[in-house]
Amino acid sequence: MKRARRWGPGLLLVSPSIILIGIFVYGLIGWNVKVSLSNWREAQHTTKWAGLAAYRDLRHDAAWTENVHHILLFTATFIIGALLVGLTLAFLLEKGVRGEGFFRSIYLFPMAISFIAAGVVWRWLMNPAPGDRASGLNVVFDKLGLGFLGHQQWYLDQRTGMAAMAMPAVWALGGYIMALYLAGFRGVPEELREAARMDGASELRVYRHVVFPHLRPVTLGALIILGHISIKVFDLIVAIGGKQLITQVPAVYMWILIYDARDYAKGAAIATLLLIGISILIVPYLIYTVRSERRT
Amino acid sequence: MAEIVTKELTKRYPNGVEAVKALSLEIREGELLVLVGPSGCGKTTALRMIAGLEEISSGDLYIGGRRMNDVPEKDRDIAMVFQSYALYPHMTVAQNIGFSLRLSGVPKRELRQRVKETARLLAIENLLDRRPKQLSGGQRQRVAMGRAIIRQPQAFLMDEPLSNLDAKLRVAMRGEIDSLQKRLGVTTVYVTHDQVEAMTMGDRVAVLLDGVLQQVDTPTDVYDRPANLFVAGFIGSPPMNLAQTTVEGGEDGLAIRFGEHAIPVPRDLASERGLDAWVGKAVIVGIRPEDVEGTGRNGGGGDRKATLPAKIERVEALGASLLGYFRVDVEAPKGGGVAAAVADEELEDAPLIGASGTLFCATFEPRSAIRVGDSVEVVIDADRLHFFDPETETALSR
Amino acid sequence: MSTASAVPPAPLPVEPASWWRRTRGSRAQPLKYAGLLIFGVLILMPVYVLIVTSFKGIAETDVSHAWTLPHVWTVAAWHTAWNDLSPSLANSFKLAIPATIISTVLGSLNGFVLSKWRFPGADLVFTFFLFGMFIPYQAVMIPLTQLFEDVNFPAGIPRLVFAHIVYGIPITALIFRSYYATIPEELMEAARMDRAGMLRTYWSVILPLSAPAFVVALIWQFTSIWNDFLFAVFLINDPASWPVTVALNNEAGSLVTPYNVSMAGALLASLPTLVVYILLGRYFVRGLLAGSLKG
Numbered sequence: 001m002k003r004a005r006r007w008g009p010g011l012l013l014v015s016p017s018i019i020l021i022g023i024f025v026y027g028l029i030g031w032n033v034k035v036s037l038s039n040w041r042e043a044q045h046t047t048k049w050a051g052l053a054a055y056r057d058l059r060h061d062a063a064w065t066e067n068v069h070h071i072l073l074f075t076a077t078f079i080i081g082a083l084l085v086g087l088t089l090a091f092l093l094e095k096g097v098r099g100e101g102f103f104r105s106i107y108l109f110p111m112a113i114s115f116i117a118a119g120v121v122w123r124w125l126m127n128p129a130p131g132d133r134a135s136g137l138n139v140v141f142d143k144l145g146l147g148f149l150g151h152q153q154w155y156l157d158q159r160t161g162m163a164a165m166a167m168p169a170v171w172a173l174g175g176y177i178m179a180l181y182l183a184g185f186r187g188v189p190e191e192l193r194e195a196a197r198m199d200g201a202s203e204l205r206v207y208r209h210v211v212f213p214h215l216r217p218v219t220l221g222a223l224i225i226l227g228h229i230s231i232k233v234f235d236l237i238v239a240i241g242g243k244q245l246i247t248q249v250p251a252v253y254m255w256i257l258i259y260d261a262r263d264y265a266k267g268a269a270i271a272t273l274l275l276i277g278i279s280i281l282i283v284p285y286l287i288y289t290v291r292s293e294r295r296t
Numbered sequence: 297m298a299e300i301v302t303k304e305l306t307k308r309y310p311n312g313v314e315a316v317k318a319l320s321l322e323i324r325e326g327e328l329l330v331l332v333g334p335s336g337c338g339k340t341t342a343l344r345m346i347a348g349l350e351e352i353s354s355g356d357l358y359i360g361g362r363r364m365n366d367v368p369e370k371d372r373d374i375a376m377v378f379q380s381y382a383l384y385p386h387m388t389v390a391q392n393i394g395f396s397l398r399l400s401g402v403p404k405r406e407l408r409q410r411v412k413e414t415a416r417l418l419a420i421e422n423l424l425d426r427r428p429k430q431l432s433g434g435q436r437q438r439v440a441m442g443r444a445i446i447r448q449p450q451a452f453l454m455d456e457p458l459s460n461l462d463a464k465l466r467v468a469m470r471g472e473i474d475s476l477q478k479r480l481g482v483t484t485v486y487v488t489h490d491q492v493e494a495m496t497m498g499d500r501v502a503v504l505l506d507g508v509l510q511q512v513d514t515p516t517d518v519y520d521r522p523a524n525l526f527v528a529g530f531i532g533s534p535p536m537n538l539a540q541t542t543v544e545g546g547e548d549g550l551a552i553r554f555g556e557h558a559i560p561v562p563r564d565l566a567s568e569r570g571l572d573a574w575v576g577k578a579v580i581v582g583i584r585p586e587d588v589e590g591t592g593r594n595g596g597g598g599d600r601k602a603t604l605p606a607k608i609e610r611v612e613a614l615g616a617s618l619l620g621y622f623r624v625d626v627e628a629p630k631g632g633g634v635a636a637a638v639a640d641e642e643l644e645d646a647p648l649i650g651a652s653g654t655l656f657c658a659t660f661e662p663r664s665a666i667r668v669g670d671s672v673e674v675v676i677d678a679d680r681l682h683f684f685d686p687e688t689e690t691a692l693s694r
Numbered sequence: 695m696s697t698a699s700a701v702p703p704a705p706l707p708v709e710p711a712s713w714w715r716r717t718r719g720s721r722a723q724p725l726k727y728a729g730l731l732i733f734g735v736l737i738l739m740p741v742y743v744l745i746v747t748s749f750k751g752i753a754e755t756d757v758s759h760a761w762t763l764p765h766v767w768t769v770a771a772w773h774t775a776w777n778d779l780s781p782s783l784a785n786s787f788k789l790a791i792p793a794t795i796i797s798t799v800l801g802s803l804n805g806f807v808l809s810k811w812r813f814p815g816a817d818l819v820f821t822f823f824l825f826g827m828f829i830p831y832q833a834v835m836i837p838l839t840q841l842f843e844d845v846n847f848p849a850g851i852p853r854l855v856f857a858h859i860v861y862g863i864p865i866t867a868l869i870f871r872s873y874y875a876t877i878p879e880e881l882m883e884a885a886r887m888d889r890a891g892m893l894r895t896y897w898s899v900i901l902p903l904s905a906p907a908f909v910v911a912l913i914w915q916f917t918s919i920w921n922d923f924l925f926a927v928f929l930i931n932d933p934a935s936w937p938v939t940v941a942l943n944n945e946a947g948s949l950v951t952p953y954n955v956s957m958a959g960a961l962l963a964s965l966p967t968l969v970v971y972i973l974l975g976r977y978f979v980r981g982l983l984a985g986s987l988k989g
Contacts, residue, residue: 007813009892014807017800017863018819024834024860025826031837089733092726105975106734112971114921116939117960120946121740124747124953171737194349195382199396199443200370209395213386232830235923235939242947254832255927264836271833282828290821 029275036268054269063245063253064270070162071249075230077166082226083219085170086177093178094185104182107175115172119239122168126240161247169236173229177222184218185211224285228278250274297483298360298450299325300346305355307341307507315341317507318355328477328484329512330498332491334530338507339487340455346485347376347453360450375444376453379460381436383428383443389415390424393442414446417476433461437469441476451483458493470497491531495519503527525629525689528582528682534619536582537656539626540686545575552581552681555625555653559602562678569683570694579692580629582682589675590620590660602678606658608670618660622674623653629686748772748958755954771954775962778955781934782941783962786920789851789937790966793858794915800859801866801911806900808867809874810882811892820871827864835928842929850935854926858919865918866911873907873981874900906981913978917967938963 036055039048058064089107093100110118188211196206234251241247243256250270257267300323307316316338323329331339344350346357348369357364364372375396383392391398394411402410415421418438428436437457444452457473458466474497477484488494494501495515502512503526511523522528528536544551544558550566551558561571571579590606606622658674660666683692747755748771750764807813808820842853877900885895923939930936936944942963946956971978 007811010807010811010816011813013811013892014804014819017804017823017867020860021823021826021863024838025829028834028837028841029829031840032833035836085733088729092729092733097723097726097730103730103734106737108975109968109971110737112917112967113964114923114939114967116921116923116943116946117964118740120942120956120960121744121747123946124957125740125743171740175737189380189382191378191380191382192384194347194369195376195378195443196384196395197349197369198347198374198376199447200399202370205399210384228828232832234832238923238927239943239946251830251832258836268833268836271830271836274830275833278828278830282825286821286824290817294817 032268032275033272035264036266036272038265040264040268041266042262050265054265055273057266058269058273063248064250066245067248067250067253070247071231071233074162074165074169074233074249075227077163078169078230079223079226081166081170082173082177083222085174086179086222087181089174089178090181090185093182104175104179107178109175110172111176113172115168115235116239118168118172119236122171123240126164126167161241162249165237165240165247168240169230169233172236173226177226180218180222181215184215188214221285224281227281231274231277231281297325297481299323299358300451300483300485301356301358302342302346303356303358305342305345305357306353307338307345307350308353315507316345319504319507319509320355321502321509321512323483323485325483326481327499328474328486328497330494330501331485331487331504332489332494332501333504333510335489336506337504339489339504341507342504343453343455343485343487347374348372349376373447373450374453375447375449375451377437377440377444377455377457379456381428381440381457381460383436383439385428388425388427389420389431389439389442392428392439393446395443396447410446411442414442417445418442434465434469437461441473445476445480449482451485452477454484454486456488457486458488459490466493473497492533495531501531503530505530521691522682523691525580525582525684528684528691532584534585534657536584536682537588537654538580538582538629539624539654539656540578540580540629541626542576542578543571543574550575552579553626554604557604559604559676559678559681561681565679565681568694569692571683571692574683574692578686580684580686580689582684583676583680585619585657586659587677587680588656588658589677590618590658590664590666591673591675602676603673604676606656606672606674608666608668608672609655611666611668613662616662618662618664618666620658620660620666620672621655622658622672624656625653628654629684744957744961747954748775748961750954752952752954755952771952771958772962774955775958778945779938779941779959779962782936782938785851785935786937786939786963786966789854789858790916790920793855793862793919794912796855797859797862797866797915798908798911800863802870802901802904802908803896804863804867805870805872805874805907806896807892809871810877810900811895820867823864823867825864826861827868831861831924832928835924839929850930850932851937853929854937857925857929858915858922861925862915862919866915869911869914870904870907873904873910877903906977908981909974909977910981913970913974916970920967 037049037051039050039053093103097103192210193206196210201209232251233249234255237247237249237252238255241252243252248256251274254267254270254274257263257270300321302319302321304318304320305316306314306318308314319338319342321329331342333339341350345352346359348364348367352365359372359374384395387395390408390411393414394407397407397410411424412421415424418441420435420438420442423431423435423439428439431439437460440457454473458469461469470493486497495518498515500512501515501518503510503518505526511518511527513521513523518527518531522531522536525538529538539554541553543561544553546558548560549563550561550571552561566572591603604624606620608620608622610621612619612621666672684690685692743761746761746763749767749769751766751768751770754764754766804823808816838857841847842849847853847856881899882895885899890898920937921939922937923943926937926940930940933941933944942956942959945951945959
């Protein structure tokens, strides 16, 4: 009990936060799940149990199916794009260049800008103009002789729309991934590379056998983070695509269901599904992090 | 097996600092040469230039007769053991050792065979499937050596391979590395800041200070005939007693003034060192503690003329030896070389500089009952006196 | 990034050990610079368009001329944007400043206890917090609104402030906990020998050392909160209380707003966070280097 006197004050100090998180994260999640299992389909707040009705509703909802397709396409493109951009930038910087700080600050600055503000300009750049006037990006492609990349419809095309959405997302987060990889690269002790060179490895092989294996944990972490952002993506889509079905993602659909259709149960069901999706990613990652922390 | 020759090897950094200044060495085939000196003396930089990990600013490097200045490190056919071992963390011990062979396309069966042999040589066969992080310091060190040995290179370069080990292990590994090198007969350049390591391991020792080669000789010669004040103070533990005093002439020959006493210098030694030219002038005198024998309290044998009275200020009983410190009425020597030698972190029992008079160290019979405050006599073996020019700090010679 | 997209602040890459040591690969340098410059241009493209369009008159605002400099530079668009957005800008400040400060201080206290004044289960509590950083906030928005209604919490900005403080607990705790972990335990032991209690230790020993972590947390929180859209859109119904992100989105999405005005508006809305990034970016970096984030 004497020991308790020692750590007691600490527990006391964090207890408000514990309570707040307990209520506002876990409690509300529970409430949300409850709503998703209820009958609350219009402005009247009912708490009648409806089982998995809302979820079944979703399964048969064509719009929802589209949403799922969209989010998968977006996730795949976004993650691959961001990883490639981040890795490339880090690779270019890692051995040290003059003005590294300058370049780094350029690549990282999109993080200071809200998705909404970014959306304003990206929407314009990707906007197909009426008639036959080329949109912002298409003009560039034309000028560079890459006309074939120009897409009259960009994000309005059923199939490629979501992939195009990944562009502003990669723009916004590429720098962050770069920072992760750069730290990874720099975490490789120089002596390790020197040893490999002494063993007869060319620069390329040094990367392959020594440096890249070191980057595996970074890629894992980046995948988790990008994945969870991508599943939740809301601001960006709203800013560029608004409420159109063509670019809709679950987070937006949920918003529409709640505010426009007043279908709270269905909206809550989507939210719960999002939560489950993210938990699959995050929970193992959290466990892994805590365990490895305990080991060190 | 190849000889390594450096001619005026220099490393100059863009900010003007010269880490290595015109280093010229000839390392013979099969020899183990130790590069030793205090931290920052340039020994590691020199080693890295030989390895190809640092660019050579000026001067030439020849390995096995070929000029290597512009040859990339992977083509020099030299193996290096790093201070931190630099083992590939995601590879097993076997993969670590066999990495270079894998890169040069050695067929799998032969590779496995050679890895096994090398591991057997180093007694780490049972560790082949482990990862570096599961190994102890000594085991990692051996894996690092295995990685170097398996390549059968022209030469080995070792950068303080033992400094990360605890003292006992270091002593054991010293012997192992030494005998391994003798067995394999590979030319080896070995860098260390520990002068004991240098003395016990090297066929020859090269002492560096501030990028400049001070002396290169066999360990015995470096010990008995230090070329300058720095080497004299750096090599040997406990370090050489040093003092600044004057040479006196007399009918009986030359003598060294020690306060009220004059220690006569044997005629042979005096002429060898050309001491005649220094009569009346100041010189720096050195005598190693083992050549200053304590004789117990008050009196004892020995030529009375080479004795000094000593009031014991400090006693160090080390079991196998007993050291007594006493003050001598002479000036302490000044000069960069001495300061550098004394500043080295290894020299903990350096004579106190700056106190009035100079603290000297003498050896006593290990079990003699000496206590602080005792007044005893010490006998100086005058044949073992060293003399240095106070200006240039070099050893005097004819 | 809004808190809603919970991106943990990236660890800062350590500076390369004296770049003049790397003498290899100098052949590749010009290629590297070319690559870096190309990427730089690509990243800055949208900003260029934003700036250039915001200074154009309506006549020149045309998607096919998105890339050309204005023939006539005018600040008319800025005037309009300012008029439209200044009330919401004020709202954003009223939101961001208190929320940032409070959540940062809270984070410091939590981080301190979780790393330096631990209790049994402290790590569990931390994980408990951490999960809250990753949840889709959509999942709690409906119940949150309901809760606010039920307890009659003052509507508008106060609700946002409260929400950001609560949902900022995990990330601020993470930042401070990582940083405080780098403070040697000996300092705490010395304070204990000096008979200092928990609050005393925090005030006299830990707080003075916390500057780097405070910088990281303040900048991070300010940026997240200022840029947030999700919370605002769910929790605030009255357009008069909208923070600038919602106001901007509304304006930019409306069919009557010309593009030069929405561009100017976007820049206006981003100015505070950009200023913070430009002026304080290096302290942010320094704070990260000092250990404010490891993973």
